[in-house]
Amino acid sequence: MPAARPAHFAVLATCLALATTTSAWAQTSKLPVTSEQRRVADQVASAGVPLSELAPNAPDQHVVKSGDTLWDISALFLKSPWRWPELWGMNRDQIRNPHLIYPGQVLMLVKVDGRATLQFARDAGGSGAGNGVVKLRPQMRISAVDSSPIPTIPLHLIQPFLTDAVVFDTDALAAAPRIVAAQEGHVVLGQGDLAYARGDFGNGTDFRIFRTARPLTDPTTKEVLGYEAPYVGTAELTRTGENRTGADGKVDIVPATMTIRQVKQEVGIGDRLAPAPARNLERYVPHAPDKAMAGQIAAVYGDSIIAGQNQIVALNRGKRDGVERGHVFALWRDGARVTDKTQERAEAIKLPDERHGILFVFEVYERVSYALIITVKEPVKPGDRFTQP
Template structure:
């Protein structure tokens, strides 16, 4: 019988962290760790997580595989995947940023005095052999790409395909006023001519007329969601060109259509393309009570299911952050109590039936991915902190 693994102080475990490259570590130090993550990490740095918070079948170890996500790994070890910083907290001093985990790394669950900690280990020998903690560093055996928090394929197209403006800003944004050789609609590679204030930008997303997003409870306009059409690159700025007769010719800017989801036409609006960092979505619960409603289902559907996207009627001003996890609630159904002769109308309790993961936040609205759900989700459904 093999002796039980002894707990190892993390100052020794720090040496076990396997890094893909020195540059990857430098990059990791620049990624943000939220104040809430640090608070939770410090709180459990010496104690670990109660065993009661572990998933019923939590493994003793897990070797990170290509295709894994932080959410997947968290589900292996914890009942509530968004609570992973609590399990990861003891790494905070040596691993200043907990965002980067690489395929090939071994995560070992160490249980001591009714608490659990997740630590880096190193597999020795072949598959199925013992996992041990060892003060060594491997550099060459790892995939150089860290695993994402959630499957990026589910949200990456969305981040390109939509935008919310706090006001109807597109109404005064640069607009396409003419097309190449009188074309009615434009495709990839075609030229478009536009007027407006480009504010020094050169890369643009092209949108159709924005629609108002309204609060389900108050009918207040929360923002304007603009349907995405494509992208365009500025290749020549516009100018006011003086003529010999003293008059002025208005020469619009020239853009080349670089991508299209729909054909581009006269009247479409331009907005500077934002920079996106898809690795910075770390699951965590709000640090204060929070509640709201689903303002809309993205697209034309009336209901939404797992892996679909919904709009929330809460945003930055309400304290919503990227990575926030919310619980979805289903309203209790109306029923009738017939057990005492006279029928009496009753309302059954509300039931929690899903989990939302916020990945994009605007001033007054947010977008969330439905991670799990039991019943169809519709506009007006409510959410709370998990």
């Protein structure tokens, strides 16, 4: 068999890995790398990045450990963690798929002629041939069932949200089937209870239950961007409804019977039933937008008026504006209006706007998107501004 060319190493390695690892790892290996990320990687792959772009305390090497995220590692080596493609592009021959960095691997920072490249080492002590740097070659990778690549950001912060909220482009829930009565006169329902509902169920039998949707509006234009529907639980259609005509000619309306299967919170009369869009928990890759972009915070998720670090906010920009999952934005605080009293005549002035936080987009709809507040200095509220980082 002829020797595989270097460009084919990643393909061959992936094929071998798919035969020996879990299906979860296999799905992860197919995650996309955008053309913009490849473009940036290509720019720096041959020579690395200038030392001036490294974080002040960038380590010579780092052993990837459980609990690390791609964001954490980017922050170790680079001044700007969202410049992930450049971290990956430091040595594209070795880090061919940035989604596949595992606990136990050793990353080594190599500095030559004012430039830096990132490579894998054999171990923390640098044992092995030469300086401890090892070239990747096709090989079997046999992983334990619980072994998986490190995530981009702490997934536990957004995973509940991906079940809890859905945004509809129109107020579709207003016409969706609704719960009209409960078993034995109950006001609220729990798992296993029967509920009675009316509406057009189509051919479906499995439904998700949502509370009445609230409109998300643009802070400036007041345009309705979508309708956020809090998730309540799931229900199964166990008996269809019908209209019965009695002997006296009167028509009795008999609602459909639903069995409550799961509950996030108590189910109540008036809650709506609808199939929800499929939700994918992807390994989001941080990257800056490839064009100038700006917008405002449309709402804070939940019942809070203001938000802080690790909370979720809705943005007034979505797919139609070019927002992507993984986009990183800078948060800005409006400069205060003060009075300059240093002259004979006092004069009103406005202080400069100050950047004070970072947002990470993880869910995108047509006109609205959701972002996690990664860092922030002051509380965030609807109307606050964001831009590309």
